[in-house]
Structures are given as C-alpha cells and as structure tokens.
Amino acid sequence: MAKKTSRQYVCKACGAVHAKWAGQCDACQEWNTLEEMAVEPLAASSASPRAGKGRRVQLHGLGGKVELPPRTGTGIAELDRVLGGGLVPASVVLVGGDPGIGKSTLLLQAASRLAGKGERVLYISGEEAVDQIRLRAIRLGVVESSLDLAASINVADIVATLEAEPDVKVVVIDSIQTMWLETVDSAPGTVSQVRACAFELIRAAKRRGFSLILVGHVTKEGALAGPRVLEHMVDAVMYFEGDRGHQFRILRAAKNRYGATDEIGVFAMTDRGLEEVSNPSALFLAERRGNIAGSAVFAGLEGSRPVLLEVQALLSPKGGDGAPRRAVVGWDSGRLAMLLAVLETRCGLKLSGMDVYLNVAGGLRVVEPAADLAVAAALVSAASDVPTSPGAVYFGEVGLSGEVRQVSQADARLKEAAKLGFTQAVLPRRIARGSARSRPPEGMSLLELGHISDLVGPDVEAE
Ligand code: TYD
Ligand code: MG
Numbered sequence: 001m002a003k004k005t006s007r008q009y010v011c012k013a014c015g016a017v018h019a020k021w022a023g024q025c026d027a028c029q030e031w032n033t034l035e036e037m038a039v040e041p042l043a044a045s046s047a048s049p050r051a052g053k054g055r056r057v058q059l060h061g062l063g064g065k066v067e068l069p070p071r072t073g074t075g076i077a078e079l080d081r082v083l084g085g086g087l088v089p090a091s092v093v094l095v096g097g098d099p100g101i102g103k104s105t106l107l108l109q110a111a112s113r114l115a116g117k118g119e120r121v122l123y124i125s126g127e128e129a130v131d132q133i134r135l136r137a138i139r140l141g142v143v144e145s146s147l148d149l150a151a152s153i154n155v156a157d158i159v160a161t162l163e164a165e166p167d168v169k170v171v172v173i174d175s176i177q178t179m180w181l182e183t184v185d186s187a188p189g190t191v192s193q194v195r196a197c198a199f200e201l202i203r204a205a206k207r208r209g210f211s212l213i214l215v216g217h218v219t220k221e222g223a224l225a226g227p228r229v230l231e232h233m234v235d236a237v238m239y240f241e242g243d244r245g246h247q248f249r250i251l252r253a254a255k256n257r258y259g260a261t262d263e264i265g266v267f268a269m270t271d272r273g274l275e276e277v278s279n280p281s282a283l284f285l286a287e288r289r290g291n292i293a294g295s296a297v298f299a300g301l302e303g304s305r306p307v308l309l310e311v312q313a314l315l316s317p318k319g320g321d322g323a324p325r326r327a328v329v330g331w332d333s334g335r336l337a338m339l340l341a342v343l344e345t346r347c348g349l350k351l352s353g354m355d356v357y358l359n360v361a362g363g364l365r366v367v368e369p370a371a372d373l374a375v376a377a378a379l380v381s382a383a384s385d386v387p388t389s390p391g392a393v394y395f396g397e398v399g400l401s402g403e404v405r406q407v408s409q410a411d412a413r414l415k416e417a418a419k420l421g422f423t424q425a426v427l428p429r430r431i432a433r434g435s436a437r438s439r440p441p442e443g444m445s446l447l448e449l450g451h452i453s454d455l456v457g458p459d460v461e462a463e
Contacts, residue, residue: 006038006039007036007037007038007039008036008037008038008039009021009022009034009035009036009037010034010035010037010191010225010229011025011027011028011030011033011034011035012033012034012035012190012191012225012226012229013025013028013030013033013226013228014027014028014030014033014226014228015226015228015229015230015231015232016028018034021034021036022034035190035191035192035225037191037192038185038192069088069089069091069258070088070089071083071084071085071086071087071088072086072087072089072114072119072169072170072211073085073086074086074087074110074113074114075110075113075114075116075117076106076109076110076113076276077276077278078251078265078266078267078276078277078278079106079110079251079265081263081265082238082251082252082253082259082263082264082265083236083238083253083256083258083259084236084253084256084258084259084260084263085258085259087170087211087213088211088235088258089169089209089210089211090205090206090208090209090210090211091205091211091212091235091236091257091258092201092202092205092211092212092213092214092233092234092235092236093211093212093213093214093234093235093236093237093238094176094213094214094216094227094230094231094234094236094237094238095107095213095214095215095216095238095239095240095251096215096216096217096218096226096227096237096238096239096240097217097218097239097240097241098217098218098219098244099217099219100244101240101241101242101244101249102240102242102249102267102269102274103174103175103215103240104125104127104128104136104174104215105136105140105269105273105274106240106249106251106267106274107123107172107174107213107215108123108133108136108137108140108142109140109142109273109274111123111147111170111172112137112140112142112145112147113142113145114169114170115145115146115147115148116142116144116145116146119169119170120148120165120167120168120169120170121147121148121168121169121170121171121172122148122149122150122161122162122165122168122170122171122172123147123148123149123150123172123174124149124150124151124152124158124171124172124173124174125149125150125151125174126151126152126153126173126174126175126178126179126188127174127175127178128151128174129151130149130150130151133149133151134149139271139272139273140272140273141272141273153178153179153180153188154180154182155179155180155181155197155200155201156181156182156200158173158179158201159200159201159204162204162208162210163204163208166208168208168210169210169211170210170211170212170213171201171205171210171211171212171213172213172215173201173212173213173214173215174215175214175215175216175217176194176197176198176201176214176215176216176230177189177194177216177217177225179193179194179197179198179201180193180197181193181196181197181200183196184196184197189225190225191225191229193225194225194229194230195225195229195230195233198214198230198233198234199233201214202233202234214230214234216230218239227239231254231255234255235256235257235258236253236255236256236257236258236259237253237254237255237256238251238252238253238254238256239251239252239254242269242363243363245363246362246363247268247269247270248266248267248268248269248277248283248284248362248363248364249266249267249268249269249274250264250265250266250267250364251264251265251266251267252264252265260303260304262302262303262304263302263303263304263305264302264303264305266280266283268283280302280305280307281306281307281308281309281416281420282420283362284307284308284309284310284361284362284364285297285308285309285310285420287361288310288361290387290390291387291390292387293381293382293384293385293386293387294312294313294314294315294378294379294381294382295310295311295312295313295378295381295387295388296310296311296374296375296377296378296381296388296392296394297309297310297311297374297388297392297393297394297417297422298310298311298360298366298370298371298374298375298393298394298395299374299393299394299395299413299414299416299417299425300366300368300370300371300395300413301368301370301408301409301412301413306409306412306413306415306416307364307416308393308416308417308420308422309360309361309362309364309366310360310361310362311331311358311359311360311361311371311374311375311377311378312358312359312360312361312378313356313357313358313359313375313378313379313381313382314356314357314358314359314382315351315354315355315356315357315379315382315383316354316355316357317353317354317355318353318354318355319355324352324353324354324355324356325355325356325357326340326355326356326358327355327356327357327358328357328358328359329358329359329360330359330360330363330364330365330366331358331360331365331366331371331375332367335369335372335375336356336358336375338400339372339375339376339379339398340356340379342376342398342399342400342402342452343376343379343380343452345402346401346402346451346452346453347380347402347452347453347455347456348456349379349380349383349456351379351383354383356379358375358378358379368407369397369407370395370396370397370407370408371395372396372397372398373394373395373396373397373398373404373426373427373428373449373452373455374393374394374395376398376452376455377394377426377455380455380456384456389424391421391422391423391424392422392423392424392425392426392447393413393417393422393424393425393426394425394426394427395407395410395413395425395426395427396426396427396428396449397428398452402451402452402453403450403451403452404428404429404449404450404451404452404454405428406428406430406431407428410427410428410430411438413425414427414440414441414444414446415441417441417444418440418441418442418443418444422444423443423444423445424444424445424446424447425440425444425445425446425447426447426449426455427446427447427448427449428448428449428450429448429449429450430446430448
C-alpha cells in the first residue's frame with residue numbers, strides 16, 4: 001500500500017493543531033502563525049494492534065516505596081529554587097524568554113558553576129561562535145571553569161558527540177530554534193524542525209541520563225516557533241521575564257514535573273552578569289519615596305516566599321467626553337474595575353470622573369487577590385491626597401459587598417514586613433484557629449479591617 005502523508009497546520013505561537021490553513025489561529029488569535037507540517041500516517045499494523053503482539057506491561061501497587069530523584073544543585077540558589085531543588089538526571093528543562101532578556105547569560109553562569117563543582121557540562125551554542133562565548137565568560141568572570149563549549153547547529157553531530165562522551169552530566173542547547181536536522185525538510189526555527197530536533201535531543205538525554213536544558217526564544221511576531229510548541233515534550237518549562245528597562249529578571253516555572261510551579265527566582269542584571277537577589281523585598285522597595293499620596297506597600301506572596309511591593313495609583317481629571325482611562329501595569333485591569341466599583345458604591349468614593357493609573361513598581365506582575373486592599377489603600381490615598389502611613393503594609397482580598405476577606409499565610413507576610421522595618425499592618429480580621437491566635441511579630445501593630453469603608457475613615461492615617 002502506498003504511504004500517504006496527510007497535512008496539518010500548527011500554530012507557531014501556541015502550538016495548536018488545525019486541519020485547515022487559516023490566516024488567524026483560533027486558539028490564540030495570532031495572525032499568520034499557522035505553518036504546514038507533514039504527518040506520517042501510522043502503518044496499518046500499528047494502528048490496530050492485534051492480540052499476540054506487544055508485551056504485557058508491568059503493574060505496580062500504589063503503596064510501593066518512592067525514591068526521590070537525586071538532584072544536582074546548579075550553585076545558583078535562585079535557579080535551584082525554581083527547579084525544585086536542582087537538576088534531575090535525564091530530565092529536560094526548557095528556558096523560554098524574549099531575545100536579549102539574559103537566557104544565555106544565566107545558563108552560561110549556571111553551566112560554569114556546575115563545571116566548577118567537577119561535573120562534566122557541555123554548552124552548545126547555535127547562535128554564537130566559541131570566541132564570542134569566551135568573551136562573555138570573561139565579562140562574567142567565569143573563565144577558569146572547566147566547561148566544554150561547542151558551536152554547532154547540526155543535531156545529528158551533537159547527538160553523535162554526546163554518544164561518545166559517556167560522563168556528561170548536563171547539556172545546554174542555546175537555542176533550540178537554531179538547531180537543524182538534515183532529515184527534516186524545512187528551515188531551522190520552523191515547527192517541524194524545532195519539534196524534530198527537540199525529540200532527538202530529548203531521546204539522547206533519556207537514553208544517556210544527562211540533564212538537558214533547552215533555550216527557546218519567545219517572539220511576538222511568531223517569526224520562530226515558540227516554546228509553547230515544545231511545552232508538552234519537556235519535563236519543566238521556565239520563563240525568564242522582566243522589563244528590559246528594569247534591572248530585575250524573574251525566573252518563573254510554568255510547568256514542573258519535579259517541583260512546584262509557583263516559585264520564582266529573582267535576579268538583577270548587572271555589568272558582570274546576573275546576580276541573585278535573595279531578598280527581593282528590599283530591592284523592590286529600594287526606590288520608594290515616603291510621604292507621597294497614592295502609594296501603598298503590599299505584603300505579597302510569590303510561591304512560598306513573601307515579597308513586599310509598592311503599589312502606586314495616580315488620579316487625574318478626565319479629559320474630553322469619552323470614557324475615563326484605566327491604565328494598569330502589573331495587575332489585572334478587570335480586578336481594578338471591580339475595586340473601583342466597590343469603592344464608589346460602598347464607600348462613596350467618586351472616581352468615575354477621573355482617569356486612573358495603577359502601577360506595581362519594579363516590573364513584577366501581581367496575580368494574588370490579596371493585593372486588593374493595598375490597591376484600594378493606594379487609590380484612597382490618591383483620592384484624598386493623604387499619604388498612607390510610611391510604616392504600614394497592606395494585604396487582604398476585597399469582596400463585592402466591600403467586605404475584607406482572609407488571605408493565606410498572614411504570618412509569613414507579617415514576619416517579612418517586620419524584618420524590613422515596617423511597624424503596622426492593615427489586614428483582614430483574623431479568625432482564631434485552634435486554641436489561640438498567633439501573636440504578631442515584635443513591634444508590629446495590627447489594624448484589622450472588616451469592611452473596606454474602614455479604609456476611608458480617619459483611623460488609617462492616625463498613628
Ligand atoms: P543574553 O544572555 O545574550 O540574552 P538572551 O540569550 O536571552 O538573548 O543577554 C543579553 C543582554 O544582557 C544584553 O543586552 C547585554 C546584557 N548583559 C549585561 O547587562 N551584563 C552582562 O554581564 C551580560 C553578559 C549581558
Ligand atoms: Mg542568547
């Protein structure tokens with residue numbers, strides 16, 4: 001029987017598969033991102049397995065002994081935290097991010113630290129020549145490390161090299177979009193190439209037991225197949241984010257088979273590479289200026305780690321006849337609309353004639369509902385032109401009837417605030433759990449709110 005290949009169309013931005021070509025992807029609404037991909041049909045015999053073919057798989061009881069995977073620490077604590085404690089042998093990690101955000105820098109630093117610990121590490125670049133990587137290493141001050149470098153885009157060559165190097169522990173491929181397999185009839189960076197190359201490299205990693213780190217660029221224009229196309233093929237996906245205008249970079253796990261996905265790693269880009277930021281609160285609050293109306297400090301939580309952030313609100317009289325502007329950076333605009341409605345309806349704060357600008361300083365994106373109270377405090381402060389107390393932090397969720405609701409891990413937030421010298425916390429009414437309520441940290445006074453209208457009252461500015 002003649003083999004017939006059918007056609008499929010894959011979106012380069014989100015990885016969705018379509019049967020027909022279209023100008024716009026139904027799944028992610030991006031334009032001009034569908035790309036044709038040939039699909040080999042399954043052979044008739046493998047499509048319908050007959051009895052007698054294939055072996056019986058082994059079945060196990062659920063209650064068996066579990067062995068935690070051994071991990072190799074990278075020597076960069078912020079990276080290890082996001083990985084869930086280090087690299088797992090034979091696992092595959094995809095590190096995505098915008099071009100120029102610092103992926104190569106981070107991985108070169110991690111690779112040379114690992115090599116410095118005596119592990120055999122290969123850093124293979126398809127983007128830069130060996131000399132360029134050496135120059136970067138000089139800038140990063142990691143030249144003396146025993147890291148092995150290679151410049152290649154040919155996956156067949158790379159796999160052959162890896163087969164001949166049995167003691168390799170970690171391999172970095174920078175980037176998967178530059179890799180190329182002769183047997184695939186399309187250019188590097190296309191969905192077919194990216195998938196086929198990743199498949200070959202992942203197979204080698206699973207077979208030889210090394211940890212594989214793939215770098216993937218995210219491009220807005222969809223010029224290259226994005227990391228989304230690979231997300232389901234790898235064990236962990238992390239995104240390196242940050243505003244290029246800011247110093248901070250955040251490494252966030254989007255998927256992790258070996259750890260939690262809500263941990264973040266915080267770095268600062270300096271002229272000597274990425275530096276770990278083990279105390280992000282101090283960094284995010286470093287530029288805060290006290291005694292200005294419209295600013296409130298939010299005691300937030302990123303994963304298991306408390307982080308203090310400054311929320312800034314600015315109100316200005318609406319110009320023209322149109323609807324007032326609501327511009328938000330670092331927070332959800334739907335949530336802001338809700339909070340404005342609650343403040344207007346439940347507290348009589350008239351904001352409909354005002355343009356509202358809200359900013360989470362430092363470039364971090366907050367998703368926690370616990371930020372509601374800090375945003376409300378910033379808005380009330382901006383509207384009344386009275387600064388919030390400089391020693392106060394805020395956290396709590398706000399409901400539609402204006403009630404201030406409980407949020408998780410109040411104690412951790414209070415502890416972090418106390419550590420940074422804050423003396424007052426404005427928070428939801430605490431409910432006693434168990435025998436007694438935990439005591440606030442030394443020197444910290446609590447202002448417990450039941451309703452958001454208490455924020456508008458005079459007792460917040462008192463103190
Ligand atoms: P890079 O790691 O090449 O980004 P990616 O691999 O994600 O494309 O980082 C490039 C940027 O980082 C570049 O704009 C220069 C800056 N940089 C520093 O500020 N300090 C440094 O020590 C290094 C190596 C890079
Ligand atoms: Mg790079």
